[in-house]
């Protein structure tokens with residue numbers, strides 16, 4: 001199997017190296033332009049077209065109806081029924097389904113006066129807010145991600161959190177050129193939409209729910225001769241955090257425990273684009289405490305607990321709260337770790353800490369889903385604990 005993978009990889013590399021970079025399909029997009037890759041990718045996926053006569057029109061503006069259409073195409077142009085409530089949209093037009101979809105999915109709100117602003121040029125903050133809403137409107141910790149001199153301060157109040165998010169997720173190509181209230185250029189639209197698509201792809205890996213549960217029962221040997229008894233407790237919906245948890249348990253000779261939900265999460269439950277999905281509802285509900293199946297045996301015996309989870313809307317999934325509130329952590333050292341598509345650990349660990357403040361909490365760490373065993377080992381050995389990871 002390994003061999004097949006390496007052959008495929010080798011072939012992929014050969015092809016990647018020998019196919020020359022495609023020249024732009026538009027006469028007004030230079031190959032090396034900062035937005036050229038985005039323009040080409042969106043053209044190839046039929047998400048954003050040119051303006052005719054072989055041109056893309058990078059410096060031209062883009063209407064709000066066009067923007068809704070781009071987002072609708074990105075969502076796969078699903079069938080829609082019903083009507084929007086805007087006063088300036090017309091049914092049967094080229095944009096009608098897209099605006100209806102965007103309205104029904106709360107990607108657009110329209111203007112105060114009941115207009116959608118169909119033919120208005122989309123501003124840069126409107127573009128940002130639409131992407132942010134499409135992503136689920138998750139608000140990053142302002143203390144950590146916003147700053148007094150940040151570009152978010154030039155944005156309208158309703159766009160502030162969206163701009164903070166776009167900045168943190170590196171969706172803005174050039175912060176110096178970003179002017180929230182000015183019209184977005186077609187080049188900016190293409191570039192930002194493309195960056196967002198790549199971000200989505202990163203966290204769209206949500207089809208392996210059953211895989212996460214399968215691997216969960218593997219337990220490594222209990223801690224050997226280190227002075228401390230170590231537990232690695234983790235929740236993982238799509239197996240990324242499980243991989244890191246196993247590296248930790250293996251390297252530190254710790255006991256591995258999976259926090260298993262009594263009702264497993266399905267792919268639909270994890271859909272962060274759906275404001276009524278289970279994950280979204282739970283994360284928006286401060287009192288949600290999803291039930292856990294099973295329990296840690298002899299929790300009192302452990303001195304050190306590594307606590308792992310995926311980032312959901314910038315925070316730990318609510319089942320982590322169920323977990324920490326189920327045991328006494330008195331006298332224990334807790335080390336949080338997480339995986340995410342791109343967000344840092346942010347306030348997720350410090351918020352969790354409030355529910356087990358009797359423990360001594362170390363600063364947490366964010367890993368990418370595929371982080372290597374070596375990187376995990378060197379992280380553990382740098383924690384200053386009496387644990388030697390090998």
Ligand SMILES: Cc1cc2nc3c(=O)[nH]c(=O)nc-3n(C[C@H](O)[C@H](O)[C@H](O)COP(=O)(O)O)c2cc1C
Pocket residue numbers: 138202203204205206235236237238239240241242270271272279280309310311312313314315339340341342343344369
């Ligand atoms: C409901 C949900 C919300 C998410 N929110 C974020 C987020 O705010 N920031 C981020 O970078 N990734 C986010 N992701 C991506 C996950 O954090 C990432 O894929 C993680 O590695 C999954 O870990 P797991 O496989 O252990 O469940 C989200 C994923 C889901 C399912």
